[in-house]
Amino acid sequence: MQLKSLATAKMSAKAAALLAAGVLTLTACGGSSTPAASEGGIKLINAGKLTVCSDIPYEPFEFQKDGKTVGFDIDIANEVAKDLGAELNTVDSSFEAIETGTALTQCDVSISSISITDTRKSVMDFSTPYLDDDLTLVASTDSGIKSLDDAKGKKVGVQQATTGAEYAKDKGIEAQQFEDTGLLVQALQAGTVDAALGNQSVLGYAIKDDPKFKSVEDFATGEKLGIAVKKGNTAMLEKVNGTLKRLTDDGSLEKFKTTWFGQTAK
Template sequence: MRITPKLAKALAVTAIAGLSLTACGGSNDEPAASGSEAELAFVNAGKLTVCSDIPYEPFEFVRDGENVGFDMDVAAALAEDLGVELNVVDSSFDAIESGLFATQCDVAISSVSITEERKGNMDFSDPYMDDDLTLVAKEGSGITDLESAKGMKVGVQQATTGAKYAAENGIEAVQFEDGGLQVQALKSGTIDAALGNQSVLGYAIKDDEQFQRVADFATGEQLGIAVKKGNTALLEEVNATLQRLTEDGSLEEFTATWFGSTEQ
């Protein structure tokens, strides 16, 4: 039997409870739960409620009526380790970035880049993916870098690091509510280029020869799972699952399944 962090905690609490009863000479008083156990409460009893901005293919999207993708596989593994049912809530990325997700969800798993600003609104797990930015444009568009993209219609997803990076570099970008709309606009010609994470945009154009990644930006971005600030008990469980998925090769399998090769 594999002793998971959750099971270890449960065994520890059982042992402590037994000692307390012995010391009290069979008292009927219930022993108080430890601090960490008391904190490990879910927004919806018996469920791990996950906020995710859908669609953001291949991290999270709907296929045949089911939420699927890289992040959804990670979420399912976390729920399994916690011994609860998975409940996914489609949330705006604005709500996730601001930390408001914590009013209705236990965690946010939605390709969330770890930033110092966001750390003010939430706590982050250990990183589970590196994901820098890229600029994607149509072949022959004349866009080869950020400078040549100025004055052109460059699409970004609002409230993301891509949107912030565009603003910092003098790009007056067209903002989209979600990544799916951003990619649709690129392929329909509504925008001239798209700026965002390499994982998503690289995946979106990997089988379309008319588009190319014209510039990559080494921003050092890493993705993490967000939890409510101060919820250290749940954060420990999240990190334990990520460590397991790394050590047993599951994260590598998820990557191969959902991303394959996105290099161009």
């Protein structure tokens, strides 16, 4: 119950932050919601800024460190902003707002470890995939849990509104849901849940230096991550895809993966 209360409070804070971002946007535009064009002719919500919605914290994709937002997704977002000749402006948004496309009323793009699914493609457009990210089950080394079958009947935690949550439901597991992975990992470390089901990249990063926990089973879901833009915004989509191609061709994307995931990401 305590963790649920914390998650609710965090959600309210995020909603307030998103609303505030909207107010600032209107103020910056002189009361107009008409997007301003960047140097490349791409229309931006805030003139001279690429406004990006991310669900923070979601280490190692996006999180706060030394007063700055950093992470794998943020490195990519910075490159998109650079190619646009714009400054990066990151807005902390709930993942629910991101996956339903609501966040794109306040942001130019959403980049937050978003799995490309048919449901999400119906409300937003996606870039070419920039990472393959399957699921893994993590448990303490002394839990006795060696597979998902072992976890049935025990307390399994997931992040709400994610493919991990959907996978647990499909496998008949009544999982405890958390608003973000930060709260999920805290619950695992505190023993509030016996195991956590989520993406290999995020959970692998969270436990890589903690010998008390290990990944006990992986699940090949074919999950691919993409950058989301508002439905029909082909100009922005082409620009984002151009940046991703550049990063792939010059080896930068692979360097980002090594920096943030080490050997945990494919």
